Amino acid sequence: MLIRLATDDDAEAIWRIIGPIIAAGETYLLPRDWTRSDGLAYWYEPGHEVFVADEAGRVIGTCYxxxxxLGGGSHVANCGFATAPEATGRGVARAMCLHTMERAKARGFRAMQFNFVVSSNARAVGLWTSLGFDTVGRLPEAFAHPTLGYVDGLVMFRRL
Structure with missing residues (x-):
């Protein structure tokens, strides 16, 4: 698996991954009815350095x-991650996170923070914890999960 900068040619593959995740409404604080244009505009937002996990020419994950x-908080990095369903459980998100931590260090960031990890997303919480992220804040019932109701949001942080 190669983690590389995304190109314009990767947009369709990225949408194939993030579109269903956005529509499911279980992990991202985004409108579930977003169009392809909305989702890709968010993922490629100015200031986002976008990467893909490429396995033999097939995009199986993406992150930014x-x-x-800005300003006084600009020394802390933030990321978003998404893995294709067929690649779940194969270490794609771990590899992307390790890559972005190294890239963040190279860019001069001193820490990485996830502003809102949905507490019911056990895979993500477990992965980030295993990579040294601490839960530094809990926002009670801050996320309206489409099937579980109101669940907590977690702020997770790690020094680089």
Missing amino acids: LQANK
Whole structure:
């Protein structure tokens, strides 16, 4: 698996991954009815450095790296991750996170923060914890999960 910068040619493959995740409404704080145009505009937002996990020419995951905030918070990185359903459980998100942590260090970031990890997303919480992220905040019932009702949002942080 190769983690590389995304190109314009990757847009359809990225939408194939993020579109169903957005529509499911279980992990991202995004409108579930977003169109392809909306989703790709968000993923390729100015300031996002977008990557794909490429396995033999097939995109099986995507992520972006950005500054978490501007000004006094610009030394902390933030990322978003999405894995294709057929690649779930194969270490794709782990590889992308390790890659973005190294890239963040190279760009001068001192830490990485996930502003809102849905607490019911056990795979993500477990992965980020295994990579050294601590839960530094809990937002009670801050996420309206489409099937579980109101669940907590977690703020997770790791120094680089």
